[in-house]
Amino acid sequence: MRKTDRTASTPSSNFIRDIIEEDLRTDRYGGRVHTRFPPEPNGYLHIGHAKSICLNFGLAADYGGLCNLRFDDTNPTKEEIEYVESIKEDVRWLGFDWGDREFYASDYFEQLYEYAVQLIKKGKAYVCDLSPEEIREYRGTLTEPGKESPYRNRSVEENLDLFERMRAGEFEDGSRTLRAKIDMASPNMNMRDPVMYRILHATHHRTGDKWCIYPTYDWAHGQSDSIEGITHSICTLEFEDHRPLYDWFLDQLGIHHPRQIEFARLNLSYTVLSKRKLRILVEEGHVNGWDDPRMPTLSGLRRRGYTPESIRDFCERIGVARADSLVDIALLEHCLREDLNKRAPRVMAVLRPLRMVIDNYPEGQVEWFDAVNNPEDPGMGTRKVPFSRVLYIEQDDFREDPPKKWFRLAPGREVRLKHAYLVTCVQVVKDEQTGEVVELHCTYDPETRGGAAPDGRKVRGTLHWVSAAHALEAEVRLYNRLFTKADPDDAPEGLDFRANLNPNSLEVLTECRVEPSLAGAEVGSHYQFLRLGYFCVDPDSLAGKLVFNRTVPLRDTWAKIERKIKEQRGK
RNA sequence: UGGGGCGUGGCCAAGUGGUAAGGCAGCGGACUUUGGAUCCGCGAUUCGCAGGUUCGAAUCCUGCCGCCCCAGCCA
Numbered sequence: 001m002r003k004t005d006r007t008a009s010t011p012s013s014n015f016i017r018d019i020i021e022e023d024l025r026t027d028r029y030g031g032r033v034h035t036r037f038p039p040e041p042n043g044y045l046h047i048g049h050a051k052s053i054c055l056n057f058g059l060a061a062d063y064g065g066l067c068n069l070r071f072d073d074t075n076p077t078k079e080e081i082e083y084v085e086s087i088k089e090d091v092r093w094l095g096f097d098w099g100d101r102e103f104y105a106s107d108y109f110e111q112l113y114e115y116a117v118q119l120i121k122k123g124k125a126y127v128c129d130l131s132p133e134e135i136r137e138y139r140g141t142l143t144e145p146g147k148e149s150p151y152r153n154r155s156v157e158e159n160l161d162l163f164e165r166m167r168a169g170e171f172e173d174g175s176r177t178l179r180a181k182i183d184m185a186s187p188n189m190n191m192r193d194p195v196m197y198r199i200l201h202a203t204h205h206r207t208g209d210k211w212c213i214y215p216t217y218d219w220a221h222g223q224s225d226s227i228e229g230i231t232h233s234i235c236t237l238e239f240e241d242h243r244p245l246y247d248w249f250l251d252q253l254g255i256h257h258p259r260q261i262e263f264a265r266l267n268l269s270y271t272v273l274s275k276r277k278l279r280i281l282v283e284e285g286h287v288n289g290w291d292d293p294r295m296p297t298l299s300g301l302r303r304r305g306y307t308p309e310s311i312r313d314f315c316e317r318i319g320v321a322r323a324d325s326l327v328d329i330a331l332l333e334h335c336l337r338e339d340l341n342k343r344a345p346r347v348m349a350v351l352r353p354l355r356m357v358i359d360n361y362p363e364g365q366v367e368w369f370d371a372v373n374n375p376e377d378p379g380m381g382t383r384k385v386p387f388s389r390v391l392y393i394e395q396d397d398f399r400e401d402p403p404k405k406w407f408r409l410a411p412g413r414e415v416r417l418k419h420a421y422l423v424t425c426v427q428v429v430k431d432e433q434t435g436e437v438v439e440l441h442c443t444y445d446p447e448t449r450g451g452a453a454p455d456g457r458k459v460r461g462t463l464h465w466v467s468a469a470h471a472l473e474a475e476v477r478l479y480n481r482l483f484t485k486a487d488p489d490d491a492p493e494g495l496d497f498r499a500n501l502n503p504n505s506l507e508v509l510t511e512c513r514v515e516p517s518l519a520g521a522e523v524g525s526h527y528q529f530l531r532l533g534y535f536c537v538d539p540d541s542l543a544g545k546l547v548f549n550r551t552v553p554l555r556d557t558w559a560k561i562e563r564k565i566k567e568q569r570g571k
Numbered sequence: 572u573g574g575g576g577c578g579u580g581g582c583c584a585a586g587u588g589g590u591a592a593g594g595c596a597g598c599g600g601a602c603u604u605u606g607g608a609u610c611c612g613c614g615a616u617u618c619g620c621a622g623g624u625u626c627g628a629a630u631c632c633u634g635c636c637g638c639c640c641c642a643g644c645c646a
Contacts, residue, residue, distance in 0.1 A: 143573045187574040198644035217646045328582045331595045451604045531605045557606045
């Protein structure tokens, strides 16, 4: 192995591993490492969640510990069973296993209620009758301390009675809350008597109508971690200010106390990663659903053709730190190509067909050439590809007026047809009206069977092709970046990220031709279309009509050269 | 004007007082029946800035600057 290789078995160091190793050294948690991935079932998982999933499950695996899957379902007004199903599917697809440890914060509602009663009895929590607006006013501002609620000093008995009646459903939504009694003058807003329970007469997707009071995140999260015996509770940076509260609840209760650690969430260039914005894209129809291949959701990436391996590799490579960052999406694409290069069978497909007739090739003759499935892996074998007199090549592979350094086809030029023969262009047929090139006539050299010239003559260009009579028709969907700016939120005054939507993010090609070996290709299977990129079979495929998604194009050195040539000419 | 964080090449990111890893991107070149892949080579005299401590500082101290988060009965 080269020393520069990075693999999952040699994770780079990061501050979280340092903390865990320190805790292991000092025996803080009896040598245990137990993490959890705690999604709220109110949306689909995206690549940002993948970072957290890989971190939590990865750390547990590396230190011989466990990682739970816990749904943070404390808000029945926003959560749905549909989301828990998709989340489970996505985590499983990514390659992680939570065994029998599938938990829900709602599993702990009764215990949480009892803990709350304990705090009331300790004089550390009280029922408050302030309205939402009043609570806000009493909370103060960032620079001014808040005021204490007039209900703050109710007796333990009264609090107990009121809290019980809150649970019993005697009060209206929003009329009362249970609050922790901490410090209304704290410079940390989270410590200004945070709400622990709110009244919500809503049906919960798991507990039905059993409850009409629901715990807030702050009250539920730490105690859920504690109940599950979590050792390291990893979350994103914005919860850092909540840590004193997380610790306070656990200390007041005197129960198992996990350590909360925060890290910077992922930001990816040319994309948005917030549930709110992703929801807008879906609901306003800028994309076709949560699994649109242009979406950074795991279901979108999966449909696009991303592999779990490539996403895990990406998450390993971006590292874990506390600095806000914007990761270049080129790194994600690199991880994808690296993975697919090793595994995707090569196949020939012509996206924009240009008819080519081999004048000196016998009419009616068909030869079946052996084609290597993957030069990176001889073990993947070969397949037969039919060659005949009439073929299709890519329109982009012919130029009547070739620029410098062009070594594809042009009038009088010789190129190699991959796996077949060397051919020379002898005639160009154009549409009389439009002047558009509609057909090419070539001659082949029978001595070059297989693509090698016995006289050793150099042929730089190699084209992919397909036999017209044997090719299958297919639809190909080309995807480009959803946004035109690396930071989609960088929009003109008064506008938002929608102003940076790329109008050309999807291009559908319906006249494509693919080699016959693709007949019966399975939905989801990956291929490299030679010289074009990686593609996968979309679920929209029908029996006689395959639909492919372009997962990612191959690196295009020619495009780069041509760009440079144009730049030079522009000077 | 409160509190909590963060600042290492274009983008990530190691580094924890001993003289700046690695990856991506970029740029050269080799090789090539994918202008793919692969291979080789090239970048920080410098770690936000300014002082200070030290034989020695990205790492310690002081001050300053910049960016992010917090005023949901969301998570």
